[in-house]
Each structure stands twice: as structure tokens, then as C-alpha cells.
Amino acid sequence: MRPSVSYAILCDGDFPGNADVRDRLMSCDVVVCCDGAASSFMRFRKPEFVVGDMDSLPENLRQELADQVFPVGEQESNDLSKAFRWICSMLRVGKGRTLPEFSITVFGATGKREDHTLGNISLLADFAEYLEQCGARGDLSLVTDYGVFAPVLNSCRMTLPKGQPLSIFAFDPSLRIESSGLEYSTDGVRFDMWWKATLNRVSSPEVELRFSHPAKVLLYLPGWFGRPLDTAGL
Amino acid sequence: MRPSVSYAILCDGDFPGNADVRDRLMSCDVVVCCDGAASSFMRFRKPEFVVGDMDSLPENLRQELADQVFPVGEQESNDLSKAFRWICSMLRVGKGRTLPEFSITVFGATGKREDHTLGNISLLADFAEYLEQCGARGDLSLVTDYGVFAPVLNSCRMTLPKGQPLSIFAFDPSLRIESSGLEYSTDGVRFDMWWKATLNRVSSPEVELRFSHPAKVLLYLPGWFGRPLDTAGL
Incomplete structure (x- = not known):
């Protein structure tokens, strides 16, 4: 059996308040925080990676997380897209490659500004299409305090x-x-x-x-x- | 100058936590609560109307609000749609009628289950189209703690x-x-x-x-x- 790796992306919307959802986030093998989302996550533990344009990560955390922080400066995509691409590059997603089993679960993508919420939810469908086009069949979902998008x-x-x-x-x-x-x-x-x-x-x-x-x-x-x-x- | 009447619809999503938004809700002339939303609103005052299928209004409140409660039992539309139609019937919206100036502001339509949030937001565009088709030019918006949909x-x-x-x-x-x-x-x-x-x-x-x-x-x-x-x- 091939190993299965679970990746989490934590966006900077509402931090999971539902205990089941928080447990699921904490049990992921690799947690990638979008920029300022690292502040909330650090109440629990260090994330494996922090990506984004780093406009919302406080300076003291940026220093404490120096080994985990990977700024991605381009302004054409949002931090969720950057985190997704980061995981794809770790997985070496690409046409013709045989990947290990994996899951990518998005947390904290809703709440706060509704335009971010709507954008993030819809991006999930784009990510699914991209993975399929690359022949990468991983489990993809977006979990909120109220339910799951798949x-x-x-x-x-x-x-x-x-x-x-x-x-x-x-x-x-x-x-x-x-x-x-x-x-x-x-x-x-x-x-x-x-x-x-x-x-x-x-x-x-x-x-x-x-x-x-x-x-x-x-x-x-x-x-x-x-x-x-x-x-x-x- | 014709009189201007401000109507509020309070849905049963997240009750406004932003003080400016709550003030705006409280200053509306007529507040129509969707079913169980009346519970939150009653912390401030009695709403003018409570409409919906009444599956989420506690029995004691239903008695206390007996004069304000108007059950609308059909299951083809949600409580926000029922509240909107209620206001339209109060305004006597219809082709060829000249209406007083009015505004309808939707509160509490987002938060909690995301399918309700998405449905409610999109209904606003349908309501606008309906009012335009009837020649009723009122101000229509949906206000959340984070911004405004128009x-x-x-x-x-x-x-x-x-x-x-x-x-x-x-x-x-x-x-x-x-x-x-x-x-x-x-x-x-x-x-x-x-x-x-x-x-x-x-x-x-x-x-x-x-x-x-x-x-x-x-x-x-x-x-x-x-x-x-x-x-x-x-």
C-alpha cells in the first residue's frame, strides 16, 4: 500500500470553532498556513509552512517562524491559491507522474468578508479540475464549522x-x-x-x-x- | 415629497454583531423577522412581523408574539423569500402601481450553514429583478458584519x-x-x-x-x- 499524506491549508477566515473540525486540522500531516492564519494556528503548534504575500503576519511571528515562512509575492492569485500550488509542488503534481495517495483539506476559508468566502469556495472546484487534468487523484475538500464542500x-x-x-x-x-x-x-x-x-x-x-x-x-x-x-x- | 418607508428583513443566520449594522437594523421602520430570527431580535424589541413556516420559533415566543406572527406554510421557498413577498404585499407591489419611496434591507442572511448563505445572497438579485419588472424602484441591499451587497x-x-x-x-x-x-x-x-x-x-x-x-x-x-x-x- 502506498503511503497516504494528509495536507491542510489554513486560510485566514474564521478559525475552526467546531472541536471536530479543529481536531481534523490538528491531525493533518502537513499544515500550510496562508499568511496571517499562522497567528491563530500558533496557539496550538507551529505550522509546517507559511505561504502568501506576508502582508498580515506580525513581525515577531515572522521571526519565530523564520524556517517555515516562504513568501510568494505575486499579486495575481490569492493566498489560498498560493498554498494550493505550494502543496502541488511538494507533491510534484504533473502530467504522467504517479503520486502517493494524498488528501488536501482547506480550513478557515469562510467567515469574515463574504467576497473572500465566495472566492475561496469557488476556487475548490478549480483546484479539483487542475488535479484531474494532471491525473492526480487526491481527496480534496473544504471544511467549515457547519459542513463540508466536496x-x-x-x-x-x-x-x-x-x-x-x-x-x-x-x-x-x-x-x-x-x-x-x-x-x-x-x-x-x-x-x-x-x-x-x-x-x-x-x-x-x-x-x-x-x-x-x-x-x-x-x-x-x-x-x-x-x-x-x-x-x-x- | 412622498414618504419613505424603510423595511428590514432579519434572517436567522448570524445576528448582526457590528454595532453600526445593528443600529441600522434597529432604525428601520418595519422589521420582518424570518421565523426563529425573532428570538434574537426580541433581546432588543418586538418585531412588527414574524413570517415563515414557524419551525424554529419557540412556543413561548410564539405566544408572546401572537399578534405579530403570520405563518406561511408552503415549502417551495425559504423564509427570506416569504418575508420579501410579505413586504411586497404590504407595499402592494404590482405592475402599473405608483409606490411610495421605500428601502428593503436584509440582515442576518449570512453565517452559519454556507448553503443558506449562498442561497440568500443570490436571492437578492432575484428580488431586484422582480421589483424592476413590477416598476417598483426601491433601494434593496443585504448588509452583513463585513460589508454590503447591492x-x-x-x-x-x-x-x-x-x-x-x-x-x-x-x-x-x-x-x-x-x-x-x-x-x-x-x-x-x-x-x-x-x-x-x-x-x-x-x-x-x-x-x-x-x-x-x-x-x-x-x-x-x-x-x-x-x-x-x-x-x-x-
């Missing part, structure tokens, strides 16, 4: 407890998703407003989502903090 | 302080917006991911947004709590 890029099947709430966000309004195992059918839904496929619920443990074509989609499962979401292609 | 449906001009951060969210990926007065031009932006036009900044006090066609768009202004955003059509 990206899917094509038709899939998953086993979920009956009654589990589920919301679907798609970035391509031409996408159609036929579904089974959900309380409200998604068959006629046009994903042109963010609320269009929210507040659904699992009605049968075997859930299937059949995409009209590959597209960037996020599933959101409130209260889902235990095991990773296990999706299988159709 | 809908625009077509080309517009506004005066803003230089340096003011500004993010743009569009629900129609075929929309193009040519702009002036912003640090980063939006001319080439394709609104296919939520992050695409975020974290911009006002570079000249006169900002112009020129839409390729009418479309549902939300502006987000972090830290903008003072006066309403004053937009004029082009």
Missing part, C-alpha cells in the same frame, strides 16, 4: 445516510444533472442561481448524479465532519 | 471613495462588463467562477459599469455601512 467533475455515485442534507452548486448553467436517491429531483434544474439546487436531502442511501457533460460542481453536506465523502465514478 | 441589473454610474474595495458577482456567464474607475479593468472578465471579479478597488471617484446586456449582478462593498449605495443608470 468537488465533483462528472457523473458519480455515493453512499450517504438517509436524511443527510445535501446542496449542489454548479458553475456551468448549461449543465443538467439527473439524480436518484434525493428527496427533490434535480432533473429539471437550471443552475443559473446559486440557490437552485440547495437544501435537498438524501432519500435513499445510494445517491447517483448523472451529468450531461463534465463540469465543475461542488457538493455541500451540512454537519458532515466524520469520514471523507466517498464518491465513485459512473 | 444588486444592479444594467449599466450604471456611481460615486465612491477612491480606494474603496469592490467585488462583482454576476449570474450570467455570457455577460461582459466594461468598466472605468476601477483598479483592475473588468473588460475581459468572463463571469464563470465566483472569484473572477473579486477584490477590485475604486481608483477614481466616478465608477462606470457598462453591461453588454441587462443581467443579474451583485456588487459587494466591504466596510460600506454608512449611506445607501447611490447608483444612477447610464
Whole structure:
């Protein structure tokens, strides 16, 4: 069995207040803090890496974390994107490479300014697409105090407890998703407003989502903090 | 001069923690609480109306607020939509009617479960479109502890302080917006991911947004709590 490495990215939104979420963050093998997020994380321990443009890390922490701090100065992408690319370079993600199993979990990406929240959530779908294009099949998710976002890029099947709430966000309004195992059918839904496929619920443990074509989609499962979401292609 | 009435909708997300935002909520003429949001509001005073399916209002409050509680049982729309329709019916919004000046400000719409947050934010654009279709030109906004969302449906001009951060969210990926007065031009932006036009900044006090066609768009202004955003059509 290949070794599995768990990476965490800690953004500088709301620090996890939910004990389960905080435990999950602390149990990750490698924690990459986005810039000023290192301040909150240092209440627990030193992160392995701090990346970003370093405009929000206090000077005393910058000195204390001198061996962990890696400034990335470009202004074209945000600190979450920089942290993601940092992990990709550690993993040597690239076409044709065989990678060890890995997971990347994003924490602290929501809360505070809503434009940061919205941007961060949507980036998760871009990251998933990038990993797939590189043939790197790692587990990717974004965990908040209230639930989990998980990206899917094509038709899939998953086993979920009956009654589990589920919301679907798609970035391509031409996408159609036929579904089974959900309380409200998604068959006629046009994903042109963010609320269009929210507040659904699992009605049968075997859930299937059949995409009209590959597209960037996020599933959101409130209260889902235990095991990773296990999706299988159709 | 026609009288101006200010309506507030208080959703059951995070109750305003920012003192300026709370003051603004308290100064509204008519406060409509979504279901359980009345519990938080009652720490200050009685709301004028409580609407929703009443699945989260404690029984003792339901009795205390008996004269203010108006259950709306249908499950096709959420409590924010029900509150909005309630205000529209009070205003007698409808095609061909001349209405008094009014404002509707949504509070407590973000925080807690992210699917509620995303749904609520996007509904604001639908509400703006509905009011415009009815010829009702009221001021509509959604205020959080961190900033303000304001809908625009077509080309517009506004005066803003230089340096003011500004993010743009569009629900129609075929929309193009040519702009002036912003640090980063939006001319080439394709609104296919939520992050695409975020974290911009006002570079000249006169900002112009020129839409390729009418479309549902939300502006987000972090830290903008003072006066309403004053937009004029082009």
C-alpha cells in the first residue's frame, strides 16, 4: 500500500470553532498556513509552512517562524491559491507522474468578508479540475464549522445516510444533472442561481448524479465532519 | 415629497454583531423577522412581523408574539423569500402601481450553514429583478458584519471613495462588463467562477459599469455601512 499524506491549508477566515473540525486540522500531516492564519494556528503548534504575500503576519511571528515562512509575492492569485500550488509542488503534481495517495483539506476559508468566502469556495472546484487534468487523484475538500464542500467533475455515485442534507452548486448553467436517491429531483434544474439546487436531502442511501457533460460542481453536506465523502465514478 | 418607508428583513443566520449594522437594523421602520430570527431580535424589541413556516420559533415566543406572527406554510421557498413577498404585499407591489419611496434591507442572511448563505445572497438579485419588472424602484441591499451587497441589473454610474474595495458577482456567464474607475479593468472578465471579479478597488471617484446586456449582478462593498449605495443608470 502506498503511503497516504494528509495536507491542510489554513486560510485566514474564521478559525475552526467546531472541536471536530479543529481536531481534523490538528491531525493533518502537513499544515500550510496562508499568511496571517499562522497567528491563530500558533496557539496550538507551529505550522509546517507559511505561504502568501506576508502582508498580515506580525513581525515577531515572522521571526519565530523564520524556517517555515516562504513568501510568494505575486499579486495575481490569492493566498489560498498560493498554498494550493505550494502543496502541488511538494507533491510534484504533473502530467504522467504517479503520486502517493494524498488528501488536501482547506480550513478557515469562510467567515469574515463574504467576497473572500465566495472566492475561496469557488476556487475548490478549480483546484479539483487542475488535479484531474494532471491525473492526480487526491481527496480534496473544504471544511467549515457547519459542513463540508466536496468537488465533483462528472457523473458519480455515493453512499450517504438517509436524511443527510445535501446542496449542489454548479458553475456551468448549461449543465443538467439527473439524480436518484434525493428527496427533490434535480432533473429539471437550471443552475443559473446559486440557490437552485440547495437544501435537498438524501432519500435513499445510494445517491447517483448523472451529468450531461463534465463540469465543475461542488457538493455541500451540512454537519458532515466524520469520514471523507466517498464518491465513485459512473 | 412622498414618504419613505424603510423595511428590514432579519434572517436567522448570524445576528448582526457590528454595532453600526445593528443600529441600522434597529432604525428601520418595519422589521420582518424570518421565523426563529425573532428570538434574537426580541433581546432588543418586538418585531412588527414574524413570517415563515414557524419551525424554529419557540412556543413561548410564539405566544408572546401572537399578534405579530403570520405563518406561511408552503415549502417551495425559504423564509427570506416569504418575508420579501410579505413586504411586497404590504407595499402592494404590482405592475402599473405608483409606490411610495421605500428601502428593503436584509440582515442576518449570512453565517452559519454556507448553503443558506449562498442561497440568500443570490436571492437578492432575484428580488431586484422582480421589483424592476413590477416598476417598483426601491433601494434593496443585504448588509452583513463585513460589508454590503447591492444588486444592479444594467449599466450604471456611481460615486465612491477612491480606494474603496469592490467585488462583482454576476449570474450570467455570457455577460461582459466594461468598466472605468476601477483598479483592475473588468473588460475581459468572463463571469464563470465566483472569484473572477473579486477584490477590485475604486481608483477614481466616478465608477462606470457598462453591461453588454441587462443581467443579474451583485456588487459587494466591504466596510460600506454608512449611506445607501447611490447608483444612477447610464
